[in-house]
Amino acid sequence: MxxxxxxxxxxxxxxxxxxxxxxxxxxxxxxxxxAGRPFIVMSDLEIDRAKKKTPxxxxxxxxxxxxxxxxxxxxPDFAHVIHEILREKKINRVIAPDNFxxxxxxxxxxxxIKIKPRGNFFxxxxxxSADEVRKISAALTMAxxxxxxxxxxxxxxxxxxxxxxxxxxxxxxxERLRAVIDCAILRAGGLAANTIVAGGKQxxxxxxxxxxxxxxxxxxxxxxxxxxxxxGYFGDITRTVVRGRASExxxxxYDTVWQGQKIAFAKMRARTETxxxxxAVQDYFVQQGYKTxxxxxRMEGFFHGTGHGLGLEIHEAPRVxxxxxGKLKAGQVVTVEPGLYYPEIGxxxxxxxxxxxxxGAKNLTRFEKVLEI
Numbered sequence: 209m210x211x212x213x214x215x216x217x218x219x220x221x222x223x224x225x226x227x228x229x230x231x232x233x234x235x236x237x238x239x240x241x242x243a244g245r246p247f248i249v250m251s252d253l254e255i256d257r258a259k260k261k262t263p264x265x266x267x268x269x270x271x272x273x274x275x276x277x278x279x280x281x282x283x284p285d286f287a288h289v290i291h292e293i294l295r296e297k298k299i300n301r302v303i304a305p306d307n308f309x310x311x312x313x314x315x316x317x318x319x320x321i322k323i324k325p326r327g328n329f330f331x332x333x334x335x336x337s338a339d340e341v342r343k344i345s346a347a348l349t350m351a352x353x354x355x356x357x358x359x360x361x362x363x364x365x366x367x368x369x370x371x372x373x374x375x376x377x378x379x380x381x382x383e384r385l386r387a388v389i390d391c392a393i394l395r396a397g398g399l400a401a402n403t404i405v406a407g408g409k410q411x412x413x414x415x416x417x418x419x420x421x422x423x424x425x426x427x428x429x430x431x432x433x434x435x436x437x438x439x440g441y442f443g444d445i446t447r448t449v450v451r452g453r454a455s456e457x458x459x460x461x462y463d464t465v466w467q468g469q470k471i472a473f474a475k476m477r478a479r480t481e482t483x484x485x486x487x488a489v490q491d492y493f494v495q496q497g498y499k500t501x502x503x504x505x506r507m508e509g510f511f512h513g514t515g516h517g518l519g520l521e522i523h524e525a526p527r528v529x530x531x532x533x534g535k536l537k538a539g540q541v542v543t544v545e546p547g548l549y550y551p552e553i554g555x556x557x558x559x560x561x562x563x564x565x566x567x568g569a570k571n572l573t574r575f576e577k578v579l580e581i
Contacts, residue, residue, distance in 0.1 A: 212294070213241035213322070214302040215492070216286055216312055219440075223520035224305050224329050225442050231262045233534050238290060239264070242297055249289060272506030287315035294321060305329040307343030334417050335539035340441065340525065341563055344518060344541055345572050347436040348443030348561055350398035352575045354432045355390040355445055358405070361388050362451045367384040367424040373451055382406065382418030389432060398434035398443070405430055411448075414512055414547060424452035427462075427554030433522050442522045444543050445573055449581050457553045462579050464496050465556045468546040472514050472528075476562055476569035478538040480530045486514040490547050491531070498548050508550050518561060540564045541572070 213553040216394060217227040229241050229248055233268035239248035246264040249272065258266045272292055281288050294300065302312070307531060313323050334409040336344065364379050382405040385568045390400040406418035407428040410553040414429075431446040448465075450458060468489045475485045490500070498538050500509025513529030518541050526532065538544070542564065547557035559575035 210243070210303045211241075212243075212297075212299050213239070213329075214290065214304045214331075215239040216290075216309060217307075222307075223333075223440075223524070226520055227330055229262050229264055230438060231258055235257075236286075237269075238286060238293075240290075240293065240302075242299065247293075248555045249293070259394070264536060267379065271570055281403075285315075286311055290316060291321060293321040298383055300510065302475070303329075307546060310437060328525070330549040333519060335537065335538075336519060336541050336563070340519065341359055341541065343436065343439040343441040343571070344443065344561070347398060347434060347441045347571055348445065350393050350396040350434045351432045351443040353396045354393040354398075354400065354403070354429060354434065355447060355575055358385055358430050358432075359447075359449070359578075359581060360387050361385060362428075362449065365451060367452060371424040371452075372421045372428075373424060374482055380420050382410075385422065385430075386418070389430070391407050392431070393434045396460045396577055399437055400434040400452045402430050403430075404446075404571050406555070408554055412506075412508065412549040412551050414549065414555070414557065418540075422451070425454070426452060427454075427458055427556060429555055429557050430559065431559065435522075440520055441490045442518055442520070444518055444522065444545075444559060444561060445575060447577065448558060448579070450579055451581055454580055455553075458556075459549070459579065461498075461548055462556050464493065465548050465558055466577065468492055468510075469544055469558050469560070472546060473560075473562065473569055473571065474541075474569065476536060476544070476564060478536055478564055479567045481484075482526055482532040482534060482536060483530060485536075486529050489514050490543070493546075506551070510546060510548055512547065514544075514546055515562075517542055528578045536564045538564055538566050544569075 215225050219234050222436040234500040240247045248264045249267045249269050250258045251269045272289045276284040276288045303326050309557045335369050341466050365375040368374040381506050386403045386405045393400040406416045408420045408426045410416050411429040433444040435442050467496045515524050515528040545559035549555040
């Protein structure tokens with residue numbers, strides 16, 4: 209309670225600012241927490257809206273700029289406004305997130321304000337309240353809406369020459385299917401960015417967005433992670449499908465990943481080491497004959513983490529991977545997304561979202577898993 213916290217950022221892109229203030233603002237503004245009480249400093253453009261939508265006490269930026277000018281400064285910028293507020297409270301030390309603007313930090317130092325950076329600025333963000341779980345679930349529903357649209361388009365597509373998929377008389381490309389997904393999410397109240405629709409060898413690069421024609425009888429990874437326009441919380445879902453007939457190798461790869469995900473879910477509960485969960489999945493894959501390593505100049509197998517925290521950021525604490533540390537805790541929300549990638553077969557990734565409890569993990573994802581469509 210004795211610590212003074214300072215953030216200067218816009219809350220549209222800075223998760224800590226949105227968490228602290230509960231209001232979406234596209235331009236940087238000032239947040240201070242003094243003796244446990246939160247304050248924000250808003251421009252005349254935003255001040256009336258802020259008074260209605262934030263639990264923080266709202267201060268007028270223009271009023272403090274007048275005070276700064278009255279004290280003889282010709283530069284009533286953020287640094288001088290912050291200094292003026294802290295001077296009134298007889299404070300000269302603050303704690304700021306480690307992404308605090310460097311230039312502003314230098315200006316504050318010149319004015320006699322000492323800034324201590326903190327990495328995990330709001331550690332309580334890891335633990336989701338019932339309201340936050342509802343917000344994540346709502347964003348996940350938006351992702352499922354996009355996934356459902358994708359599945360419908362794939363089902364309605366025809367198989368043309370060279371196994372290319374045809375939809376409404378034109379080749380069905382990664383770009384076209386991604387546009388269908390993103391538009392569906394927009395109508396549902398979400399914003400989709402960097403949606404992955406990658407088929408064949410492209411899917412063996414887990415962050416490849418996908419490009420060009422989609423083909424029948426190839427594994428297609430669809431990874432959708434929209435942000436709710438209303439709340440700022442993210443959803444995240446991945447499915448892998450084949451339009452047409454899956455080969456025996458594709459089917460085995462898919463079944464192995466699905467079983468790996470079930471193993472991860474079975475081990476997820478409070479007080480379990482995150483690295484232990486990842487190792488259990490990795491060990492199972494090796495037992496099934498799927499090794500991980502570099503071959504022909506590229507990685508293949510299972511070479512990413514089993515999961516990550518989800519909330520106001522798409523990737524946040526905790527991490528569930530080979531180098532992750534610490535134990536899961538009740539109230540955390542994490543993805544469960546093992547994958548296997550071999551260029552001669554294709555890539556498979558399946559991703560659901562789990563709420564960690566004392567006795568297990570609740571799957572917040574409802575969308576079905578089907579290989580062939």
